[in-house]
Amino acid sequence: MKILPVILCGGEGNRLWPKSKKHQAKQFIDFGNWTLLGKTLERIKGSIYDAPIISTNLKYLKQVKQHLKKYKIKKFKIVLEPAKRNTAPAILCASLIKDIPNEQPLIFLTADHLMDKVSLFNKAITKNRKKLTQNNIFIFGIKPTTPSSEFGYFLTKKNKGNINKVSRFLEKPNKLKAKQIIKKKGYWNSGMLFLRKDSIINNFKRYEPNLFRNCYKAVLRANNKSNVLFLNKKYFIKATSKSFDYAILEKSKEINAIKLDIPWSDLGSWKEICKMYGKNKRKYFNKKNIFHRPWGSYVNLFNGKEFLIKELNVKSKGVLSLQKHYHRAEHWVVTQGKPKITLNKKHFIMEPDETIFIPLGSVHRIENPFKKPVKIIEAQIGKILKESDIKRYQDVYGRVK
Secondary structure, eight states: BBEEEEEEOOOOOOGGSTSSSSSOGGGOOSSSSOOOOOOOOHTTTTTBBSOOEEEGGGGGHHHHHHHHHHHOSOEEEEEEESSSSOOOHHHHHHHHHTTSSSTTTEEETTTTTSSSSSHHHHHHHHHHGOOOSSSSSEEEEEEEOOOOOOSEEEEEETTTEEEEEEEEEOSSSSSHHHHHHHHHHHHHEEEEEEHHHHHHHHHHHHHHHHHHHHHHHHTTTOOETTTTTEHHHHHHHOOOOOOHHIIIIITOOEEEEEOOOOOOEEOOSSSHHHHHHHHHHHHHGGGGEEEEEEEEEEEEEEETTEEEEEEEEETTTOOOOOESSOOOOOEEEEEEEEEEEEETTTEEEETTEEEEEEEOOOEEEOOOSSSSSSEEEEEEEEEOOOOOOOOOEEEESSSSO
């Protein structure tokens, strides 16, 4: 029996976009001839996996089908949710499809993660497959590379059979607390799950019986058209909107961890996206996209749909104009040097790996008062991303009109 992958593909990626604009869902953003959903589909093409199930909604159905066609995945099942109900109902409904055997091992993946060293991931799955029971759940932990406050963490202790049993979950701590957790060998909680179908059923019956009943009826009375399952709206909307973490993981006593030391990101913020482009800038670099300025230079790395990624290189004593933009906001991640930042009436020095958000319309400036050149990866977000969208107030190079 192969492992059945279930891809959760109904999220909107709200953290990436201003609340005032209609945004693209993160899993469908073109980051340079690839998307996060595409990367996820590529990961499940291995011989250990069965045909996938994709849990999504009607809004994203067309894009999901386009991806399946592009990646030549001919066998699949799509489960359509008629309303937003978070991950617990999505996971349960996908599991309750009647032709899935009770002993079936399932792996739940989100459609918006970026992962390297997939062979190590698959090896870890194969190694732990025989440890699955009718009640336990394995979660995937990622060894932290930084004390990030953007991810949840968990701690473990060794159990019988050399299994890492989860002893405690910790929700998105501040940076200081994250450092303490890492010293205790805490891992990032990736949100990926590995368990059997009967474990899902047994845990929901025990901890969320009402949610189970409504999801069971939503699947039982669903309309099945070709390979698309339209969940029954009447019963699905009765299901409580809960994350799987709150519904099951924080209640069950049989949560185990598969620990991974691999490159991973959920690209859940522009900081993570900027760091990704900075790390892989050679793939996007083109001499034609270098532009020189009196303060240094910048290079356009990638021009996406309503976003533009640049690398700014500010020479020693270089000073950008005091300026604002009418049509775009910006996110900056410092990758080298210590720039002096002006943001409205505030002035401060930033360190490498620090990030800052420049809201639309705010007055700002970058200066490099030190000898070492400053490098910043900049993400511009907006419908108009032109160099002409600059209102200068002060400029040491005489460019104020």
